[in-house]
Amino acid sequence: MEQNREEKIDLREYMRVIMKRKWTTITVFSIIVISVTIFSFTATPIYQASTRLVIEKENPNVVSIEEVMAVNASGTDYYQTQYKIIESRTVAREVIKRLHLSNSDEFFPKPRDTLVANIKRSIQETMTSWKDAFTDLLTPEENRIDTSGEQETDSDLVSRFIERIRITPIRNSRLVDVGFMAKDRALSAKIANTVAAAYIDQNLETKLKAAQDAVKWLHNRIDEERKKVEKAEQSLLRYKEKHHIVTDFSSDVEKVTAQKLAQLNAQVVDVESKRVEAETRYRQAMALTGTPDMLDSIPEVLDNKLILQIKSMEVELYKRISELSKKYGQKHPQMRAIAAELKTLNKRKSQEINRVINSLKNEYQVVMAKEKSLKASLSRQKKESLDLNQKAIGYSALKREAESVRNMYQVLIKRFKETSLTENMRTGNIRIIDRAETPKYPVKPRKRLNVLLAVIVGLVTGTGLAFFFEYLDNTIKIPDDVKQHLKIPYLGPVPIFEVTTSRKPGNQYAELVTLHSPKSTASESYRGIRTSVLLSSAESAPQVILITSAGPREGKTITAANLAITMAQAGSKVILLDCDMRKPKMHKVFNMPRDRGISNLLVGKGNPESDIINTQISNLDIIPCGPIPPNPSEMLGSARMVSLLDALRKRYTRILIDSPPSTAVTDSVILSKSVDGVILVIRAGETVREFTKNAIGQFQAVGANVLGAVLNCVDMSKDSYYYYQYYYYYYGEDGKKKKSFRRKKSPKGRYDGQEV
Numbered sequence: 001m002e003q004n005r006e007e008k009i010d011l012r013e014y015m016r017v018i019m020k021r022k023w024t025t026i027t028v029f030s031i032i033v034i035s036v037t038i039f040s041f042t043a044t045p046i047y048q049a050s051t052r053l054v055i056e057k058e059n060p061n062v063v064s065i066e067e068v069m070a071v072n073a074s075g076t077d078y079y080q081t082q083y084k085i086i087e088s089r090t091v092a093r094e095v096i097k098r099l100h101l102s103n104s105d106e107f108f109p110k111p112r113d114t115l116v117a118n119i120k121r122s123i124q125e126t127m128t129s130w131k132d133a134f135t136d137l138l139t140p141e142e143n144r145i146d147t148s149g150e151q152e153t154d155s156d157l158v159s160r161f162i163e164r165i166r167i168t169p170i171r172n173s174r175l176v177d178v179g180f181m182a183k184d185r186a187l188s189a190k191i192a193n194t195v196a197a198a199y200i201d202q203n204l205e206t207k208l209k210a211a212q213d214a215v216k217w218l219h220n221r222i223d224e225e226r227k228k229v230e231k232a233e234q235s236l237l238r239y240k241e242k243h244h245i246v247t248d249f250s251s252d253v254e255k256v257t258a259q260k261l262a263q264l265n266a267q268v269v270d271v272e273s274k275r276v277e278a279e280t281r282y283r284q285a286m287a288l289t290g291t292p293d294m295l296d297s298i299p300e301v302l303d304n305k306l307i308l309q310i311k312s313m314e315v316e317l318y319k320r321i322s323e324l325s326k327k328y329g330q331k332h333p334q335m336r337a338i339a340a341e342l343k344t345l346n347k348r349k350s351q352e353i354n355r356v357i358n359s360l361k362n363e364y365q366v367v368m369a370k371e372k373s374l375k376a377s378l379s380r381q382k383k384e385s386l387d388l389n390q391k392a393i394g395y396s397a398l399k400r401e402a403e404s405v406r407n408m409y410q411v412l413i414k415r416f417k418e419t420s421l422t423e424n425m426r427t428g429n430i431r432i433i434d435r436a437e438t439p440k441y442p443v444k445p446r447k448r449l450n451v452l453l454a455v456i457v458g459l460v461t462g463t464g465l466a467f468f469f470e471y472l473d474n475t476i477k478i479p480d481d482v483k484q485h486l487k488i489p490y491l492g493p494v495p496i497f498e499v500t501t502s503r504k505p506g507n508q509y510a511e512l513v514t515l516h517s518p519k520s521t522a523s524e525s526y527r528g529i530r531t532s533v534l535l536s537s538a539e540s541a542p543q544v545i546l547i548t549s550a551g552p553r554e555g556k557t558i559t560a561a562n563l564a565i566t567m568a569q570a571g572s573k574v575i576l577l578d579c580d581m582r583k584p585k586m587h588k589v590f591n592m593p594r595d596r597g598i599s600n601l602l603v604g605k606g607n608p609e610s611d612i613i614n615t616q617i618s619n620l621d622i623i624p625c626g627p628i629p630p631n632p633s634e635m636l637g638s639a640r641m642v643s644l645l646d647a648l649r650k651r652y653t654r655i656l657i658d659s660p661p662s663t664a665v666t667d668s669v670i671l672s673k674s675v676d677g678v679i680l681v682i683r684a685g686e687t688v689r690e691f692t693k694n695a696i697g698q699f700q701a702v703g704a705n706v707l708g709a710v711l712n713c714v715d716m717s718k719d720s721y722y723y724y725q726y727y728y729y730y731y732g733e734d735g736k737k738k739k740s741f742r743r744k745k746s747p748k749g750r751y752d753g754q755e756v
Contacts, residue, residue: 013480021466028462029455036454045442048166049189050179051196055082056429057174079176082430083167086178086199092161093154094198095191106182107157165195175433185439192436204428218412225409232402239398261385264378271371278364282357310349317342474689476682482709485689486696489536489708491679492529494559496713497522511589514562514569515617523566526559529710530566533679536707542676544645544655545707548668550695551661554683555712557585560658563679568620572653575612575621579671581632582660584625590615597626601644602635608647621652632660637670645674662695672704684711 018025085091101107166179178196182188321338328335476482479490497513497520510516514523534541547560557580564576578586579598587594596611601623613622629635648655657675659668672678678699682692692709699706 016478017467017470018463021469024466024469025459025462028465029458032458032461033451033454036450040445040447040450043445044183046181046183046444047185047188047439047441048179048181048443049185049192049436049439050166050168050177051192051432051436052434053176053178053196053199054431054433055079055174055176056431079169079174083169083176085202086167086195087162087165089158089162091195091198091202092158092165094202095194096157096161098194098198099191101161101191102154102157104187106184106187107160179436181443185442189436189438196432196436200428200430200432203430207428214415218415222409222412225405225412228405229402229409232398232405236398236402258385261378261381264374264381268371268374268378271367271374275364275367275371278360278367282360282364306348306352310345310352313345317345473685475685476687476689476692476709476711477685479711481689482682482711486692486709488680488696488706489532491532491536491708491710492525493684493711493714494525494529494555495521496715511558512561512565514565518569523562526562526566529559530563530570533563533677533707536677542705542707543649543653544657544675544677546657546659546668546671546675546678547681548659548678548695549661549681549683550663550687550692552583552664554661554681554687556661556681557589557658559679559681559710559712560656561586561589564620564654564656565617567654567656568617571619573619573651574654574656575623575648575652577623577648577655577657578625579636579657579667580660581625581628581635581667582665584628586622586658587624590622592622592624594624594626597624598644599626599629599635601626602638602640603629604640608644633666633670636667641671642674662698663691669698669702669704672699673702675704677705677707679707680709681712682709684714686713 096102164181166177166181168177168179170176178192178199180188180192180195182191317338321335321342324332324334324338330336476485479493482488482490497517513520514526517523533545536542547556547563549556560576564574568574576586577598578584578594580586581599584594592613592615601608601611608623611623611626613624615622635641645655657671659671662668668678680692680695696706
């Protein structure tokens with residue numbers, strides 16, 4: 001969870017980097033500010049004049065010719081297009097032509113006859129000649145183009161002219177400022193006004209050219225449409241003559257035809273029902289002809305008045321017969337007369353019934369004939385309607401075509417007249433609102449703004465460069481680097497102090513600063529490291545301590561010697577073992593021989609009692625390296641080394657071992673398994689992080705206890721912001737304040753610190 005937490009911003013760390021790289025920041029800041037200031041106060045002033053234009057959304061509606069000259073200004077792309085037209089090379093060439101700028105001093109200044117100008121001109125001419133020669137060398141002769149003529153000069157002038165045009169649209173409006181930048185303030189206003197005028201003229205000419213093209217196109221199109229109208233009308237006339245069409249087909253004609261069909265159809269239906277009814281009556285009467293008694297049941301017979309009278313007369317006669325039969329016989333004249341009369345009535349009744357049947361037959365035949373006639377008329381009317389519809393379809397198609405081409409012809413005639421009126425009409429949607437005036441103040445250079453920006457940019461660039469250099473510096477410099485990158489405890493710093501190579505009688509322990517300068521800052525640092533080491537374990541202070549480094553020349557030997565002295569001065573019985581059997585140095589630090597030492601003891605040819613050297617420092621003994629053996633790693637990892645350490649543990653409170661660099665050889669890694677703790681000496685500002693991490697990884701791989709790291713050769717003045725608590729004044733024996741150390745370049749070429 002600790003790794004996932006967002007790192008807090010440490011302002012003190014940022015301040016330390018700035019103070020450390022302050023000269024980088026100051027140098028970059030000074031260069032930028034001074035350069036910009038010199039440029040701002042020596043540059044030629046540039047003036048800008050602006051003409052304000054309004055670009056309307058639509059054209060003035062003088063005549064209805066929007067289709068010909070309408071401007072679609074509903075979107076921003078229209079205005080962007082107009083801005084690019086203002087900056088076009090065509091407009092630029094027109095302005096150059098109107099104002100004769102090809103010979104203007106604004107674009108072709110006379111060369112100044114000064115030393116700097118002559119040198120600059122000579123360099124430019126040389127570079128140009130080299131460029132031309134190089135181009136001719138690479139380009140085949142047949143493909144070479146002569147670009148030294150007027151066209152190149154004109155093109156270059158137009159390009160430089162366009163670079164000075166400034167288009168500034170006014171937000172939320174149709175206004176735009178057209179500006180021009182020039183050294184001559186009066187010329188800037190003149191060119192700005194001319195650019196606006198040339199742009200408006202070009203816009204009008206474009207529209208008028210479009211109108212002229214439209215007139216020409218309309219004239220040609222009208223001739224074509226006239227021929228189409230004539231052809232369509234001739235086709236319609238021939239069709240009418242062919243089909244004998246006198247009047248135009250209309251909806252009324254179609255309605256009348258439909259009504260006729262409906263009437264005929266209704267009559268046919270009616271006559272069919274009547275025919276069926278007459279036929280039924282006639283068939284019924286014919287069916288009862290064989291049974292005369294049943295003929296009286298026919299409705300027409302029953303309703304016949306004559307038959308009814310005959311029947312009434314018969315009834316009367318039958319009554320008389322009934323009465324007379326009672327008096328007379330059948331052959332009585334009266335009876336015969338009545339019988340004859342009845343016979344006559346029956347005959348008349350039969351004749352009347354036959355007449356009724358004949359009338360039914362005639363009625364049936366009449367209705368049937370009428371039905372046939374109506375059906376024939378209906379068929380003829382349907383055929384006429386179909387023929388009429390077919391003629392109407394063809395007629396309508398020809399008529400529509402004729403009307404269509406006639407309408408198109410009329411529209412073209414109307415547009416032709418409207419467009420012809422615009423050929424001499426100079427109206428547009430662009431107008432000048434405010435003409436450019438001669439500017440009073442230059443727009444370039446803006447001295448105050450430039451200097452302010454230079455200050456800001458200088459600070460940002462200088463600070464950024466300082467942090468960039470700090471980022472590139474992957475060495476261990478401060479305690480936070482030890483904690484953050486190495487993940488091991490920090491034991492303390494050792495400031496730089498002067499180490500001379502001379503061996504004068506009074507300076508035989510020059511590296512032992514804790515001995516000859518016990519009140520110096522370096523001595524206090526070693527005592528602080530001693531305290532950190534003794535308190536590094538919660539249970540008990542480590543007894544056997546291995547002192548090593550990741551690489552060579554990091555100060556581990558001097559650190560081991562001074563740390564041993566501080567422990568001895570604290571009252572502990574200390575022995576210092578020089579186990580660096582590659583390049584031993586401890587005997588030189590203490591100015592003693594190394595004829596016998598560790599190597600003799602490990603091969604069994606030595607005696608600890610005789611090989612231990614008692615120093616002039618109280619409680620401090622030393623065993624030098626001895627002769628350099630051919631196999632140091634095997635000797636340091638042998639059982640004799642473990643036995644030697646066990647024997648020394650019984651006699652001494654603290655055992656300090658100086659060993660070779662861990663990444664160079666494996667001696668220190670082998671020894672780390674037999675000691676209580678390992679101290680890693682790091683040269684501040686020189687030891688690379690990855691190099692040190694590799695060394696720590698080796699110790700952790702074998703299970704060694706890494707007590708922490710010592711930052712050696714710390715430049716207190718360079719990192720004074722961080723190490724301010726170590727850089728202090730102290731009181732000497734005389735009671736006067738003295739500075740803790742000073743910087744001085746040693747004969748070896750590095751800066752060391754020494755008490756004064």
